[in-house]
Amino acid sequence: MSKSQADQLRAENEALKRKIAELEQRDKAPARGPGRHFRLMADNSPDLLWAKDINLRYTFVNKALCDVILGIFEPEEVIGRTDAELADLCNKAHPDIPNYNTFGSICEDSDQQIIKNKKPMRFDETGYAAGKYVALDVYKAPIIDEDGELVGVVGSARVVTAERRAEEALRESRRLLEEERNLFLDGPVVVFKWKNAADWPVEYVSRNVEKVLGYPVTDFTSGKILYKQLLHPDDLLRVTREIEYYIQENTASYQHQPYRLRTASGEYIWVTDNTTVVRDDKGTIRHFTGYIIDITGQKHAEEALNRSETLFRAIIEQSGEGIGLANSEGDYILVNPKFCEMSGYTEEELLKMNVRDLIVPGTELVLFPRALRGQAGSREFPLLRKDGSTLYVEVAGYPIILGGDRLVLGIVRDIEERIQAEKERLQLEAQIQQAQKLESLGVLAGGIAHDFNNLLTGILGNAGLAALEISQTSPAVASIKNIETTAVRAAELCRQLLAYSGKGRFVLQAVNVNELVEEMTHLLNASISKKVIIKYNFAKNLAAIEVDTG
Structure with a gap:
């Protein structure tokens, strides 16, 4: 630094010290005259007022500034301090409150702009003072002395926190x-405003009409396109009559039944129309306002749902198997004609009944044991019909959740024929087993008969030889004849056993039943008690019959 520059700086410092001394002496002097009035006015002003020297130290502040920005200082305690120093003191005095005072750097930044530009400026300053959010409308201006030198900054501010918050809320x-x-x-x-005129010309339409219908706004507002021209021919008469009806009934607003409008591509879309009738004080219609909503997707979904419901209903009603839908308690909520036919009840009757009503009393049956656990299952049981008879059925149950309700769909199949066929199959198997048993017995009997026949041959032969060797007057002759007769009968029995087993054959011949019975006497006499007397009462001239004498 040169000597001249140093001398100039010392001179400026001395001049500043003299001005500060003059201001301090003025503050210490008794307040009277215009100065006293200014101080009184400043301290009672709701606006913040201050003055600073070139070093941005306060030379004057009013009470409002201390109350709003500083909170803990009186005006005389602020003089000679900067904003940064005061903010630091405030924050140290309230360490428990973060950002107790943030105006230190904010105020000095705007002061520097005044010093740089040397002209009055306005600022919106916001921050925290005394721990509260504060918004200020600030006006600052440079202090120029009589020599044209900048010696400080003077300013005023108005608290506009409520206004700024209101403005922010309004902007939001x-x-x-x-x-x-x-x-x-x-x-x-799409918003419309229609004239009360023929063909419903459009005065206003929202810009999204081009997105929905494909026509630019100007096509409607210029009259190039009349709204009535866009209606589907099949809907036009109905919509026209609806408008006439609502006007006649003096209705303020109404909703049309859905109708179709032609788009710029030539296709039709479905819309719903809500319209308000605007009248003047005399009740004359000025115009119509309203909006339309494209419900084509909804309409197509409804049509698809209706088709699905129709198809579902046709499948249910035409099904060759019984179908019933019940809630978790077993109450029927849907049945098809086939199930009605199987049970003998009408649809109305079944919809008032419970699944348990169709179960034979005494049957131990747990209702929906698997379906209520979310699993499919099936079972067989006799269905109790309306007339008291039973029908054996197989029921397949499937879990369904509809609108939060747990339901069970039952597919009921008539298995009466299958059960009957099963019974017949078991009977046939039993008959086959019996036949096999009989066949086995026949084989066994054939073997026994064959061996026994061989023994009888020996008996007959020896009996014949014995008859030849003894005298015909011997008492033994009768016994030998009985042996021969019995052996012959036994041989005939063996022949029948062989015929039964398939190893022989039956021989039919005419015999007299009386003689046949009388021949049995000898056998009976040998096997019954001697005390028993056998008497015969044979019919005379009894016709012969053909039998196998075996």
Whole structure:
């Protein structure tokens, strides 16, 4: 630094010290005259007032500034300090409150702009003072002495916290309103204003009409396109009559039944129309306002649902098997004609009944043991019909959740024929087993008969030889004849056993039943008690019959 520059700096410092001394002497002097009035006015002003020297140290502050910004200082305690120093003191005095005072750097930044630009300026300053959010509308200006030198900054501020918050809330409200407006105008709802004239010319239509119908706004507002021209021919008469009816009934607003509008591509879309009738004080209709909504997707979904329901109903009603839908308690909520036929009840009757009503009393049956656990299952049991008879059925149960309700779909199949066929099969198997047993017995009997026949041959032969060797007057002759007769009968029995077993054959011959019975006497006499007397009463001239004498 040169000597001249140093001398100049010392001179400026001396001049500043003299001005500060003069201000301090003035402050110490008794307040009277205009100065006293200014101080009184400043301290009672709701606005913040101050003055600073070139070093941005306060030379004057009013009470409002101390109350609003500093909170813990009186005006005389502020003089000679900077904003940064005061903010630091405030924050140290309240360490438990973060950001107790943030105006230190904010105020000095705007002061520097005044010093740099040397002209009055206005600022919006926001921060925390005394621990509270504060918004200030600040006006600052440079202090120029009589020599034209900048010696400080003077300023005033008004607390506008409530106004700024209201402005911010208003801006946010407008922003949201604009977003909603854009969302509305870009959405599927098209706003119209129709003239009260023939063919319903359009005075106003929202911009999204081009997105929905394909026509630019000007085509409607210029009259190039009349709204009535867009209606589907099949809907035009109905919509016209609806409008005439609502006008005649003096209705303020109404909703049309859905109708179709032609788009720019030539296709038709379904819309729903909500209209308000605007009248003047005399009740004369000025115009109509309203909006339309494209419900084509909804309409197609409804049509698809109706087709699905029709198909479902046809499948249910035409099914060759019984179908019943019941809730978790077993109450029927849907039955098909086949199930009605199987049970003997009408649909109305079944819809008032429970599954248990169709179960034979005494049958131990747990209702929906698997379906209520979310699993499919099936079982067989006799169904109790309306007339008291039973029908054996197989029921396949499937779990269904509809609108939060747990339901069970039952497919009922008539298995009466299958059960009967099963019984017949078991009977046939029993008969086959019996035949096999008989066949085995026949084989066994044939073997025994063959061996026994061989023994009888020996008996007959020896009996014949014995008859030849003894005298015909011997008492033994009768016994030998009985032996021969019995052996012959036994041989004939063996022959029948062989015929039964398939190893012999039956021989039919005419015999007299009386003689046949009388021959049995000898056998009976040998096997019954001697005390028993056998008497015969044979019919005379009894006709012969053909039998196998074996």
